[in-house]
Amino acid sequence: MFAMENPEMILAEGVEAMEFAELSEKYHISGVPDTIINDAAGRVVGAVPEINLLAEIQRAMNK
Amino acid sequence: MEKLLPPDIIKQIREVFAQVKNPVALLFFSSKKNCDYCAEIQQLLEELTQLSDLLHLSIHDIDAEADLAALYKVTGKAPALVIAAQEGDQITDFGIRYLGIPSGHEFTTLIQDIILVSGRDSGLSAQTRQYLKSLTKPLHLQVYVTPT
Structure with a gap:
């Protein structure tokens, strides 16, 4: 729901971990929910x- | 084809969909390649959107409609569902996507997302809203989930 406030800048995806196994492996998803911010700048x-x-999010965006 | 949603679930969904305030567009991007469950998801979404006059489902092929897929940033992400606001013929993208099979617990989440988008209100705190509105760099959130 964060994306609703600024859809020009924010993309929010719910990702079903088993269907997207490559992405899950990339980020080492082991439990859910697990929120990955800007390609693991935050988590x-x-x-x-x-x-x-x-x-x-603020910590990740300030990196 | 046999229905995916049983009658008691349909009854419950109809009750919850009484909270749908404004029209919602559901854009489903399927693929003929590497998408074992696309046909089932499409059927599920068709059954679901029949339960409210305010829900508008459109079906797209992620490869044949590559430009549209790129516009909605779902290229290479089938099965992908865009949950957006609709006013007349105008679709307003809120940046909300669900990638994969919306079954089990995620089916409930999908219904909640539809209701939130229909209300056009994130329900977030003033502090969060202010920060998010102030962003000038892209923020990409991916919430990994499993159906159970």
């Missing part, structure tokens, strides 16, 4: 509160 494992996801 959040598990379901976390919105504020934690926001913090990780």
